[in-house]
Amino acid sequence: MIADVLADAKDKMNKAVEVAKDDFANVRTGRANPALFQKILVDYYGTPTPLGQLATMQNPEARMLIITPFDKSALREIEKAVANAQHIGASVGNDGTIVRAILPELTQERRKEYVKIVKNKAEEARVSVRNIRRKAKDDLDALKDELGDDAVARGEKELETLTKSFVDAIDEALKRKEAELLEV
Template sequence: MISDVLASAKEKMAQSIEVAKADFQTVSAGRANPALFQKLLVEYYGSPTPLVQLAGFQQPDARTLVITPFDKSALKDIERAIVAAPHLGVSPSNDGAIIRVVMPELTEERRRDYVKIVKDKAEQARVAVRNIRRQALSDLDKLTEVGDDEVARAGKELEAATKQAVDGIDDALKKKESELLEV
């Protein structure tokens, strides 16, 4: 029972780290990357749809991304969603068949804004890990057929796993932060 609770918590914490790393990829470091548009939702026939389901991506050079919609009628909606995305800060150009996005050179101020966004995402991931820990501790307390010593030992193991997960998030944050501040 205890091992099941701990294994579940550790698995969820590992998933939180991966989600945080994926969220970090959605913040630009001045290079065009399709991952920037991974979580961008487009209003398509009345329902929010991920952009990656509506279009293909090509990267002709380091700062340019070409978005080719599968349905040409969605072109304006895609363009509107890209303009409205605060974390991108780009102005797409639409030629009637494709959308060309040129990533601007990052100013020092914009880099600092991106670092703030990444720090917020990291804090959200840390909160998720702490919520997982809280739920696991609650599940451990509900176990009545095991001794208090075993629950206390499991609690210490859970704290170590939580610290390891938070450290993993912090390491990914430092790496992304240095990438963003690199000129």
């Protein structure tokens, strides 16, 4: 029983760390990469839809991305969503058939903004891991009557060790991304 709770918590924490690493990868440093734009949510007929499902993306130049929507009526919404994406900061324009996103030059100030964004994403991931820990602890507490206080206490100790290892993994990924962002 305790092993099941811990295995479930470990699986969920692992997914939280993967999501954090994926979010870190979406904060750019060099070229305009279409992957940066994939998860931008566009209001498509009242439904938030990832941009990757609404358009094709190409980067003809290092700092430019051309977005060609499958449905031309979504052009205005795509333009608005890309312009509002805080982690990109692109200047956006459309010519009636495509959206051009031009990424700003990376200054030291802009790099520091990216570091702040990444730190916020890391904190969200840590909170997610802690919420998973809280849920698992509640599940363990519910087992006290069946298994006894000592077994549950050992399970909680193991849960704390597990939580610390995943928080450390998030911190390590943050440190690597921060170094990558500040590297000139």
